[in-house]
Amino acid sequence: MPDDLDISIHTGKDPQGPFPCPRCGHDSPSIKVIHFPIILFLILFIMAWKKTVVACPSCIRKLTFLFLFINLVTMHLASPRYVVIAISYLIRTFIPGHSTDVVETLRSLAANPTV
16 A cells, blocks of 8 residues: 555544545545556657556546656657556546555554554
8 A cells, every 4th residue: 555645544434435635635435546657768768667646536537647648748659558558547537436455455454453
């Protein structure tokens, strides 16, 4: 589970309940964890890393479009698969409920409150 979500304040609460978004602060019943691939294409050199984001669906959609734009500017035609990845992230934001990572973390904290 990423450090972006201070899950300790939610110990003992319903794992399906609304929680504040770590990015915008609005309560959301659908906090998502997304692992965005960031790929910079510079002619033949490729630099890649992952950025994990925990946020509400609205914030995730904004970030998806931002990361898509950043990658499309530098992406050459050999790697259009990033567009497919971005579309899958957008679809996931419309699925109700928290991400599996969030629910599992809340359940493990409820089972082991001393951890």
